[in-house]
Amino acid sequence: MAAELTLIVDMVKVLGAAATGGYIANRLRQPVLLGYLVGGMVIGPAGLGLVSLEGDIEVLSEVGVALLLFALGVEFSLKELLRLRRIALGGGTLQIVLTLLLGGGVAYLSGGVETIPKAIFLGAVLSLSSTAVVLKSLIERNEVDTVHGQIMLAVLIVQDLSLGIMLAVLPALTQPPEMIGSALFVALLKSFLFLGGALLFGRWVVPLLTRWLVQTGSQELFLLGILVLCLGIALFTYAIGLGVAMGAFVAGLMLSNVEYADHALDRVLPMRDVFATLFFASIGLLIDPIFLLDNAWILVKLVAIVMVGKAIITTCIVRGFGYPLSTALMVGLGINQIGEFSFVLAGTAQSMELFPSYLYGLIVGTTAATLLITPFLLKMTPYALRYLEQIPAMQPLLAPTKVSADFLAKEEKMTGHVIVVGFGRVGQTLVRMLYFQGHPMLVIDNNEAALQTLRDRQIPYLFGDASSTLLLEKARVHAAKAMAIALPDPMATRLTLQRALSLSPDLDVTVRAHVNAEIELLYQLGAQEVVQPEFEAALEMGAHMLLRFGDGTYAVQQLVNHYRNGRYRDILPERAEYWGSADIETVIEGLHHHWYPLPERSTLVGQNLAQANIRRLTGTTVMAIKRQKHTLSYPTGDVVLEVGDRLLVVGNPEEHQMFENFLKHPIEQA
Known part of the structure; x- marks a missing residue:
């Protein structure tokens, strides 16, 4: 050699x-x-x-x-x-x-x-x-x-x-x-x-x-x-x-x-x-x-x-x-x-x-x-300490002291804040709104030129990639009230969303979508709200025109809310193509995904996805269900699982292992 x-x-x-x-x-x-x-x-x-x-x-x-x-x-x-x-x-x-x-x-x-x-x-x-x-x-x-x-x-x-x-x-x-x-x-x-x-x-x-x-x-x-x-x-x-x-x-x-x-x-x-x-x-x-x-x-x-x-x-x-x-x-x-x-x-x-x-x-x-x-x-x-606490002579020695209370009282850490990821045009507007309304916030961005505004306003920030688990922990994502992700990169957006929710599963996350195909994916990955700027611009323009045409304010607002609550589905262009299985494969590219057959004797059979609560219990997301010759992409919570279904699941390797165990022995929900 x-x-x-x-x-x-x-x-x-x-x-x-x-x-x-x-x-x-x-x-x-x-x-x-x-x-x-x-x-x-x-x-x-x-x-x-x-x-x-x-x-x-x-x-x-x-x-x-x-x-x-x-x-x-x-x-x-x-x-x-x-x-x-x-x-x-x-x-x-x-x-x-x-x-x-x-x-x-x-x-x-x-x-x-x-x-x-x-x-x-x-x-x-x-x-x-x-x-x-x-x-x-x-x-x-x-x-x-x-x-x-x-x-x-x-x-x-x-x-x-x-x-x-x-x-x-x-x-x-x-x-x-x-x-x-x-x-x-x-x-x-x-x-x-x-x-x-x-x-x-x-x-x-x-x-x-x-x-x-x-x-x-x-x-x-x-x-x-x-x-x-x-x-x-x-x-x-x-x-x-x-x-x-x-x-x-x-x-x-x-x-x-x-x-x-x-x-x-x-x-x-x-x-x-x-x-x-x-x-x-x-x-x-x-x-x-x-x-x-x-x-x-x-x-x-x-x-x-x-x-x-x-x-x-x-x-x-x-x-x-x-x-x-x-x-x-x-x-x-x-x-x-x-x-x-x-x-x-x-x-x-x-x-x-x-x-x-x-x-x-x-x-x-x-x-x-x-x-x-x-x-x-x-x-x-x-x-061992519980055993010692049962001994009367040891109880005074094991009791809390004033120095313990003072020790913890000195700790001051950020909590109840909003994390804004990305300080571009969308992020800057959002930060200004939060700032003038007096909400505590922390910004994460890796563009040095954009951070001088934050320094001048003394707004807390972290420099770096928000998809980093290290930076998310530094931002105390587990103690945050909400997160808004306004990044220009779709992959970084998905990674940030996944890793933030892995650290804080109940976090309220609002995400900016870049293309139509991302909307349902981001919802499936756990976002509470997904905003597509082009659709939002169309909704605002349409609302303005309807109001000028004499439609009532309440009716127009209800119409806009209907489209938003429906995740823009009713106004999606080329909707049939959007729901195709080929589009799914494009969307999940780069993510850990696998098709799982639903066992015949699984207790999941007969439950809908909302009842199964798969994402909360395993961290994975069901992206599609193959049933006979049909594929149901982006299934909603009311879809009932049936014998013979094959589930397309997205998650990291550890979450996939949890899902495999979940199929065999479902976890009891608290």
Whole structure:
């Protein structure tokens, strides 16, 4: 095989193994990170020997680390950190220091490491928790906005921020004992000088550069510019001895306060995910399953020490800050694992020969085990607390406290607002109407030139593509009162509608249609109201003429409302062609669609579509029904399902899976 193809072949092997492992982990309801590690282990030198961590794969995994840290910096919220500064800065810093002392101290005193610098590095590795796993568990349990959920995230923010400091300072511990002091001083001096320069660069240069990139209107140039900024600063910090990861993290921090940060993050995330997967799979390449089996008892003890030790430290800290024992226990048992960024520190330690291979193997095994256990702990903790609440002596300790009420009272987030997507001619008119009527709103648009009006009027806005789930979450679509989509692109309109309703199924969405064929499709996808500008112009012109002809105002208004309520069907040109099945195929192009036969014994037989409530229960939309030799396109809610019907269904892969299950076992409606 040609040498130039070796990298491509190795990438396919690693990514294929990671994707397979991640899929299996996901189906088993485990963190996909574990799947990446296992996938790498299977094809690594200790497994099938298909790939070795050498040369280009290692370089690409370093790019993954850089993008991982860059995204972390962009997502960092100084505002959130300051809002929770007491428990975040005080409690988070104390948790890191105490965990570092406990982990490093136990390892040094037990002979696990030979020197104090190694012990400090090991303690730092153990002090970090997994933001990804904890946040996913909180979202699944709808506990992000609870007191314990907010405390967990506050402590995790401080841990993530401390990673940059650790990456800059801890490498100085590799120096001989008599030079460690001066090495630490030099490292700190370099860090402060770099951070000072970065502060000025981020304050004056980065906003200007990003605005120039945005004004080109080219998404490709914007992405390239962001990547050059990230990797360029990472290479600079590597050149001055602070490491690639430190520079990438600071580059993200520089961008985090720029108004285009969310759009930049949305563009970088897919690349970050691919290269970060390479990084985690490359860690798996180094895992020796035989070694883990031979040291299984040691791993069990390490997992117990780490999880119990971190849980006790964190619980005592949160309790010491005045929160009830129930909250303290939830936080302590929620962030007592070792996180994904610990791999970054452990890899740095191994590259500097601080960690021998056996210690690195134990760390990787312990981390994987704690990540596996965490979701179960978070699920079991509420049951344990209910048991404790039945004990009279524990009730005063578990009762809510004033500090808990004050903690939640400080939270201020936009709610009950109208989201206007698209700030073109239609969007601007709509925004003006809402603005002068005093309705709170937020605008999403990716045209920099049009946003100056919003800045001048101090109207909240987000720059970027509204079809991005990330931007929709930032816009708090789940808390919005309504949404109006006035985009010029039909595909972007459909994607925005689908993704907004996937986040908030009950959202009242008004959509602008571009052509006749879109009207019924947009209704079927869940829009409450679809407006076709050409038809609206015709209706207004017709109303004006009828009024001039002497028709009564009430009668004219009723006629217009009749056409609108009928979704313009009675005035559609070439109506027969519009209802043809060929038109359906054109309309659903680009969407996940499939024909499903209706089982003979299905309980759906005999129900109409309104009673079946398929879209609400599965997220899918029935676009057409084939019955014998006829096709009924865009069926209305009163259409009754019959034996032998074949249903054309549109939805994402997960929704299709839900629909297949729904056909076999319909979900009971609340």
